[in-house]
Amino acid sequence: MLIRNATLAEGDTRDVRVSGERIAAVGDGLDADDERVLDATGKRLLPGMIDVHVHFRQPGFGHKETWETGTKSAAAGGVTTVVDQPNTEPPTVDGAAVDEKLGYAEQAHIDFGINGGVTADWEPATLFDRPLFALGEVFLADSTGEMGIDTSLYAEALEQAREHDVTVTVHAEDETLFNESARERDDADAWSAYRRPQAEQEAVRRACELATERDIQIHVAHTSTPEGIDIAAEHGMTCEVTPHHLFLSREYLSELGTHGVMNPPLRRDTLRSRVYERVADGTVDMIATDHAPHTAEEKDVGVWDAPSGVPGVETVLPLLLVEAERGRLSYERVRDLTAATPADVFDLPDRGRVREGNYADLVLVDPDAVTEIRADALHTNCPWTPFEGWDGLFPEWTMVRGEQVFERDADEPFGDPRGQNVRTTEE
Numbered sequence: 001m002l003i004r005n006a007t008l009a010e011g012d013t014r015d016v017r018v019s020g021e022r023i024a025a026v027g028d029g030l031d032a033d034d035e036r037v038l039d040a041t042g043k044r045l046l047p048g049m050i051d052v053h054v055h056f057r058q059p060g061f062g063h064k065e066t067w068e069t070g071t072k073s074a075a076a077g078g079v080t081t082v083v084d085q086p087n088t089e090p091p092t093v094d095g096a097a098v099d100e101k102l103g104y105a106e107q108a109h110i111d112f113g114i115n116g117g118v119t120a121d122w123e124p125a126t127l128f129d130r131p132l133f134a135l136g137e138v139f140l141a142d143s144t145g146e147m148g149i150d151t152s153l154y155a156e157a158l159e160q161a162r163e164h165d166v167t168v169t170v171h172a173e174d175e176t177l178f179n180e181s182a183r184e185r186d187d188a189d190a191w192s193a194y195r196r197p198q199a200e201q202e203a204v205r206r207a208c209e210l211a212t213e214r215d216i217q218i219h220v221a222h223t224s225t226p227e228g229i230d231i232a233a234e235h236g237m238t239c240e241v242t243p244h245h246l247f248l249s250r251e252y253l254s255e256l257g258t259h260g261v262m263n264p265p266l267r268r269d270t271l272r273s274r275v276y277e278r279v280a281d282g283t284v285d286m287i288a289t290d291h292a293p294h295t296a297e298e299k300d301v302g303v304w305d306a307p308s309g310v311p312g313v314e315t316v317l318p319l320l321l322v323e324a325e326r327g328r329l330s331y332e333r334v335r336d337l338t339a340a341t342p343a344d345v346f347d348l349p350d351r352g353r354v355r356e357g358n359y360a361d362l363v364l365v366d367p368d369a370v371t372e373i374r375a376d377a378l379h380t381n382c383p384w385t386p387f388e389g390w391d392g393l394f395p396e397w398t399m400v401r402g403e404q405v406f407e408r409d410a411d412e413p414f415g416d417p418r419g420q421n422v423r424t425t426e427e
């Protein structure tokens with residue numbers, strides 16, 4: 001297949017040949033062989049997003065999301081690789097649990113990685129025997145799934161990870177620093193007052209210090225404060241920011257109610273705008289969604305009973321592409337945040353860039369096709385989105401290893417499941 005006249009992230013117009021699973025050539029005026037030719041004049045061709053943080057819920061909570069619905073949703077949003085987190089049932093803390101999850105992942109429409117988790121009864125010997133993407137998210141405080149661990153177990157996890165040459169991703173909040181007085185309130189904003197910024201900042205500092213002492217690299221998940229980001233960067237560690245912490249703030253909670261409750265929680269707009277600056281200037285390494293679907297019934301209860309988490313895997317790239325189109329982020333920055341840097345940090349050398357020899361993990365975008373985000377037009381099993389009514393620039397199609405896994409205007413937009421584990425696909 002020859003994709004003609006596509007505008008790449010850098011702004012150059014190029015022809016891109018896809019042959020088998022790979023990008024065979026990127027050039028100017030390539031001659032068509034006996035192949036399908038697609039005219040991409042005026043359109044953007046970008047590497048598919050590598051979202052290193054999703055919760056696809058199986059095994060255990062398939063009523064919230066399944067591997068099938070989660071990966072279809074990802075494909076429709078331009079995501080070509082996802083990394084699933086361990087707070088399923090059973091939790092992914094031993095080899096047998098990884099094997100069970102890999103069975104569900106046979107329904108995946110895009111490529112994936114599986115993270116291994118840490119609890120008091122984890123089994124490092126069998127866990128590291130499996131093709132893990134990373135160790136994590138390691139919960140330093142309870143979140144959905146109540147997998148919070150203490151410092152000594154975190155230290156043990158760091159050492160095990162070093163021994164097995166695996167990166168550790170960390171959910172950094174310190175529950176001893178939560179603001180108990182907020183417990184008297186019952187509005188959604190009480191969650192933000194309770195899990196206050198200091199609880200993240202001190203946990204990030206401690207997590208980084210313990211890793212530095214042991215000469216281990218960690219990746220801090222879903223940093224939500226400028227200080228948390230800066231502390232990670234000062235220690236030479238990497239971090240990610242979610243779309244909800246980039247675009248939403250406590251000011252939205254009167255409208256969102258408990259649908260805006262997640263861990264770490266939404267912050268004040270003054271903090272959010274400083275997070276945005278760090279995303280724009282490259283201090284933040286990557287965007288990851290922390291896609292954490294819960295049903296509307298589960299969410300529509302009081303703030304102290306509502307499960308934490310919001311969906312995001314289908315809307316993240318469309319929201320960022322609108323930022324690029326309107327000049328608030330460059331296309332190159334969006335490419336780095338969503339694809340190139342996650343590929344570098346997590347050692348996926350053949351992904352994340354439109355480059356000869358790489359896997360053809362691609363999305364095609366018509367910059368004029370901005371639409372309104374509506375939950376009922378999304379493909380996730382989650383029936384609501386915190387971005388209802390926002391502008392989104394959705395891809396026309398998404399390609400994984402040379403095959404279109406999603407075509408928006410086709411009668412049947414999705415093909416058969418063909419996702420592979422990126423740790424067992426030959427890189």
Ligand SMILES: NC(=O)N[C@@H](CC(=O)O)C(=O)O
Nearest residue numbers: 055143144262263292308309
């Ligand atoms: N972020 C959340 O609020 N919830 C996540 C768990 C997590 O990432 O902490 C979930 O699995 O629901």
Ligand SMILES: [Zn+2]
Nearest residue numbers: 137143171221
């Ligand atoms: Zn988390």
Ligand SMILES: [Zn+2]
Nearest residue numbers: 053085137290
């Ligand atoms: Zn998470």
